[in-house]
Amino acid sequence: MIFFGITVISFSVIHLAPGSPTDLQTTMNPLASTDAKDRLEKLYGLDKPLHVQYVQWIGRLARFDFGRSMSGDFRPVWDKIKERLPLTFGMNAASLILTLFIAIPIGVASAQFKDGVFDRVSTVFVFIGFAIPGFWLALLLMYGLGIYFPILPVSGVVSLDYDSLSPLGKLLDIARHMAMPIFIYTFGSLAGMSRFMRAGMLEVLRQDYILAARAKGLPLRAVIFKHALRNALLPVITILGLSVPALIGGSVIIESIFALPGLGQLFYNGVMARDYPLIMGSLVLGALLTLAGNMLADLAYGLADPRIRSGRKNA
């Protein structure tokens, strides 16, 4: 049902737009004849009524056939997307893991010492983290670590001499190139995640069972890490699932700044070239990934919390 809505919106966004997708190759190209335009439209099926086009498109979508790209090398869209997924996915996964490792201790500590110095400092940091534009942070880092103190490369995935490096050198080379983009991804999600962790801990620490654990003489350390932390982690699962769209959106900016050949850059290039099949395919894929993120979050939540499994089925 939601899938149907997603496809309708992706499809209409493109087709409600003025101008024809073949304009760039025909009308704007003095060498092309009107005849060529007709032939191109026939090739992409653009001469048929909209609902026929939609049904054909859905039919192909079900077979992961997103059509052929209209720019660059004219290869099938799905092939282009497939080869770029690992980079985007890998960077996001790495930064999410890093985020969790930093955000959980920060959240726990600021909940434990609520209103203390650490809590105040981290609150200021969170507000700045929410307000700082990722691309500006990227520019500052590029200048600081790439130009003023040139210790990290500012673009691409590997260096020019990549092929001549030893296996360890190759790994190090990729790591150096990934350091800044992953730092920026991580910084972007850190503020929200640590705040979420803090709120979760505060909520749990108020509960009676925490008081009971303290009352029966358990040391504070055991109460926090065994009783409180495990329960406070539950909402974090949800947030992980819900952060998928923000990460996908962020990849457009970060990948185009650092010239990383990932999904975001592919989409950006597609937008610049008005590559209709590519844009539609990426939009649907982005929405499906978001949907999958939500469903995984629900599933994981159910696994982690037995109370959910019996209860709300329709969430």
Added chain:
Amino acid sequence: MKRGLLSGRTFSRYGMLLAGASLVGIMSICALLAPAIAPFDPTELNVDMILSAPSLVHPFGTDALGRDVLSRMLYGARVSLWVGFVAVGLSVAVGLVLGLAAGYFGGLVDEVIMRGVDVMLCFPSFFLILAVIAFLEPSLLNIMIVIGLTSWMGVARLVRAETLSLRGRDFVLASRVAGAGPARIIFSHILPNALAPVLVSATLGVAGAILVESSLSFLGLGVQPPTPSWGNMLMEGKNVLEIAPWLSFFPGLAILFTVLGYNLLGESLRDVLDPRLKE
């Protein structure tokens, strides 16, 4: 995700309100008075002063065409705030209408609207905005419309929830018994009582819209040069990052302070307006 940023308050709420209001106030004054206080014409070229570093005459330096960065930033404030307000106005209007309708009428209307919200929330909004912008002219008006039309879902959910809880209250029932029609009940009883959370969400929304506009402009798909916007100034700065880093510094700082201001204001408003959060 930002909901309850302040829950378990760390700083005094009036301190935050004051900080947020001052930042927002300063930026608004800059935007309003830009023509009066800008030392130079923001589009005036000066070939003798290309890429000059910050100095007494040009406190924030000049750009690749010799234009004064400070003056361009002051005019850029107009663009950012204008986009923020119009986009949020639009999203609040759409969200209010749909949220009120879904909450008040329930049934099929509710079902259709809320499934629509679910679908819209599935799209990574920045992807959707980029796709639409790519096919329309990236003009100021189009940017405001597109940002507005892709950010109403939160308001719609909020208003629906408020409407659902208000609909069954005694004062609404009393009004219905007295013979009031749906229009009167919605607009004079439910709407005014549902406005407080909307105000909070709108304030935070302005911050979000400003960030989106600057990202779009930074990618070259937002406000088009020569009209200055903080985002496209940073885009131009990126090309000369090595020789003129000041171009990449000051506009970003302006974005940071403006967004920070609206977030602080929104969060402290939530704290003041929402009695459920009071401890």
